[in-house]
Amino acid sequence: MLPNSVQVESSAPSFLSAAQPVSAGPLRQTSFIGIISECREMQKIFNVVEKVARTKSTVLILGESGTGKELIARAxxxxxxxxxxxxxxxxxxxPEEILESELFGHEKGSFTGAISSRIGRFQMADCGTIFLDEIAEMSPKLQVKLxxxxxxxxxxxxxxxxFVDVDVRVVAATNKNLIEEVKAGRFREDLFYRLQVVPxxxxxxxxxxxxxxLLAQHFLARASKSAGAMELTFSEEVLxxxxxxxxxxxxxxxxxxxERIAVLSESEKVTEDALPEYVRGVAAECNVIEIGDTLPADGIDFNQLVEQFEAKLIGMALQKTGGNKKAAxxxxxxxxxxxxxxxxKKGLEEQVEVSLEEDAPRVIL
Ligand SMILES: Nc1ncnc2c1ncn2[C@@H]1O[C@H](COP(=O)(O)OP(=O)(O)OP(=O)(O)O)[C@@H](O)[C@H]1O
Ligand SMILES: [Mg+2]
Known part of the structure; x- marks a missing residue:
């Protein structure tokens, strides 16, 4: 049986001894080699990274897109x-054909276009680390070789x-659920276990x-510093x-x-109107339907009300997630x-328009 998602176990964060805690003014700002966080889960992760770094164990980094997997690999x-x-x-x-030679190298004349022999990235990483990003996309044939x-x-x-001997530390990452990929037969179970020595x-x-x-203030301070402009701050409502x-x-x-807000800001205080609609429009509470304690004398249309309630909840979730169905x-x-x-079924597709650019989802509700 496959294990469920991995829990990193730790007590008090000890990473502070190895990394440099950065304190900026009144902010309780914590930086683990440039990775900013004060959340407990992340601090447990920093602790694990610090412990595992000096070993040769393979590390498998999981997480949604943009959560900092590459930063952790670098750490x-x-x-x-x-x-x-x-x-x-x-x-x-x-592409698969090229990836094989990229990883392992090739001999002169081994395929059309191989005009000279070349070493692969494993050899380039000898005595160092290879970071295999988006590992779930690797073809079954290459999975065997890996x-x-x-x-x-x-x-x-x-x-x-x-065969050429290599001394390489392997760190892999994916934003896919690798257990699901294994269950679906797209990812080898033996490779999964081999990679997730330290998940x-x-x-x-x-x-x-x-x-x-914390991150918003960090990015704002960094953006105003790099632009050499005035020091920007957020209003409490914006935060x-x-x-x-x-x-x-x-x-x-x-x-x-x-970064966009910092570039466009015209005053030192960043207020709510600097925020895009999809961030500003987020409802604070969840009062989706008002219904009294008793039914009206002429009753209600049960199915219609339930439909409306569902549509409203789905609309709110899509709005809150910028149109991302998975997160909703x-x-x-x-x-x-x-x-x-x-x-x-509810014909709600037209109400949600997600921008092609992953970073700037837009919702029209
Ligand atoms: N905790 C953090 N502190 C500061 N910057 C961060 C932090 N986490 C992520 N970032 C920044 O966010 C961006 C995305 O991080 P990164 O590329 O490591 O994410 P990822 O998980 O590899 O994303 P993807 O799955 O899309 O490849 C980078 O510019 C990175 O510097
Ligand atoms: Mg990445």
Missing amino acids: VHKLSGRQGRLVPVNCGAI LRVLQEHKVEPVGSTR VELPPLRERSGDVR TRLSNYAWPGNVRELENLI ARLLRLNRTTLVEKIK
């Missing part, structure tokens, strides 16, 4: 003390009959208590609005929005497919 390498380089490979962005490399610490360049699951930003405020929004694009979405389903404790069916 693992930085604290590892390994002499070699950190070599990132985006397994989802490179498993062999992880077990034998040797790579076989394409078109070669010899690290980054919580989405909406579940990190206090971090939206509340930002904290109420669900951030489907996580820290990346927040970072980009704050999570807020409503529904399966994504159930939510999608309901949206279709």
Whole structure:
């Protein structure tokens, strides 16, 4: 049986001894090698990263897009003390045929266009770390080869009959649910276990208590500093609005929005009108329907009212998540497919328009 999501166990955060806590004025700002957070879950993760970094264990980083997986991978390498380089490979962005030679290298003439032999990224990362990003996108054939490399610490360049020894620390990441991928037969179970020797699951930003405020202020201070402009501050209402929004694009979405606000701001105090509609429009409470203690004398149309109630809840969830159906389903404790069916059935698709740009979702309600 496959395990459920991974819980990182720890007591008091000990990472402060290795990393530099940064204190900026009145803010209780905590930075673990540039990763800002004061949330407990993240501090447990920093603690695990600090512990695991000096070992050779494979680390599997899980989390939604924009939660900071790459930052954690870099932190693992930085604290590892390994002499070699950190070599990132985006397994989802490179076609299968090319990925094999990218990872393991190739011999001259091994395929059309291989005019000279070349070493792969595993060899480039010798004595260092290879960061296999979007690992769930790797083809079954390459998954087999990768498993062999992880077990034998040797790579076989394409078109070669010899094996080359490599001393590489492997860090992998994905925003997919790897357990689901294994169950669906798209990801090898043996490779999954081999990769998740030390699993690290980054919580989405909406579940990190206090971090939206902290990060928003951090990004604003950084943006005003880099522009060499006046020092901007947020009004309390802005910080509340930002904290109420669900951030489907996580820290990346927040970072980009704050940068945009900083560039466009005309006064030192950033007020609510600087926020886009989809952040400002978030309802603070959940008063979706008003119904008295007794039914009206002429009764009610039960089905119609239930329909309206459902439509309203779905609309609110989509608004809160900037049109992201997956995040909305999570807020409503529904399966994504159930939510999608309901949206279709109720003809709500037209009410939601998600921008193609992941970072700037837009909702028209
Ligand atoms: N805790 C944090 N403190 C400061 N900056 C952060 C933090 N988390 C993420 N960021 C910033 O947010 C952006 C996204 O982070 P990163 O690329 O590490 O996310 P990711 O999980 O790898 O995303 P994806 O799944 O889309 O590849 C980066 O610009 C990163 O510097
Ligand atoms: Mg990434």
